[in-house]
Amino acid sequence: MNPRFVLALVAWLAMPAVLAAGVVQTFDTETVGAEPKTFSAVVGNWVIVDDAGKHALSVNGSRWAQGQPSAGLADKARALYGERYAEFLDNVRAYAYFPIAILNDVADFREGTISVRFKGVAGRIDQGAGILFDVKSNGDYLTLRANPLEDNLVLWKYEKGKRSSVKWIRNTPTPTGQWHELKLMVKGTRVDGYLNGKLSLTHDLGRPIAGRIGLWSKSDSVVYFEDFRVETPAGK
Template sequence: MSDAFVRNGSAAGAFPIAVAAGAGRFSSGMLRVQFNLLGGASDQIAGLMFGLDANGDYFYVRYNTRDGNLAVWRVRDGQREVLQHGEVHRQLPLGVWHELVVRVRGRDVAAHVAGDPTIAVAHRLDREPEGRVGVQVKRDAITAFRGFSASPSLP
């Protein structure tokens, strides 16, 4: 196991995750979470993490107020890499509940903000993302989450 996951966890650019207890392993299905962007020094972020493996590698989809869009990211060996940015850039208001929906089917990932399907992103991963799931933020972001769910089958 690489120690980069632990070593980078306290770095200035850290992107903390919270792994969902009881969700088990996830490879295909739908993830949902409500989020409320409350503050942060540089920007506000809310993300859904999936495919967390024993090495600490994972994928996530995040909404970011600075970019005003969704993006698919990968963390491998402790290093972040953007895979795809959404095309629509729209600032969501702070202090309001929103919902992030991520659908994973094999290697295909599609996500949107409920209530505004134009804030969306889709990408084909290089591998199927089997592993644990949870939420993700930026170190200085203040984000509230509620209503997390992981459904192994698509509706």
């Protein structure tokens, strides 16, 4: 066999999965009771739980009333953003009311599909379940979130520690205690949001996105997540 072909094949096989078939995080190999290894828990209490024999990632807002950064936040920020970690750190602390966990394996998502299954478990004020994307090194980000207590789907933006809605869709039932699928599709400047396979939200951001991705929640929410999937076009 041609040595050059062998070397090229080895190099191709070594490429990150996100460039070819995507990333799938099922949490099945994670340790129950511990923080996830596949995500960096930046704000809030994120731990692996056993849900009817299957592992899920839980955000538990019942353990913190005012919001707090996660343990070892400085080290996590440094691992994610290198020398710019201090800027990220300062801005994340400004909105510690909103738990976020950032996927470690995808450093720059620009176009494609992100989906996750979620289940609202508890929370009297909120049961927020969101896909985090366009996360910048200064802490700014976008999120597409559902809420079983409100039956709506909202696209939010966070800039300099301030939250504002981009688009709000009502009458999107996601009963608490049941599993649902939230999916985000990004193509160019367009963002589409799906709930349980149904297109519910469409918006043109007017600009392309680029940055890290992950999971988002709010206040006293207790939510389970599983089957976090990322698919990107080749080269994106």
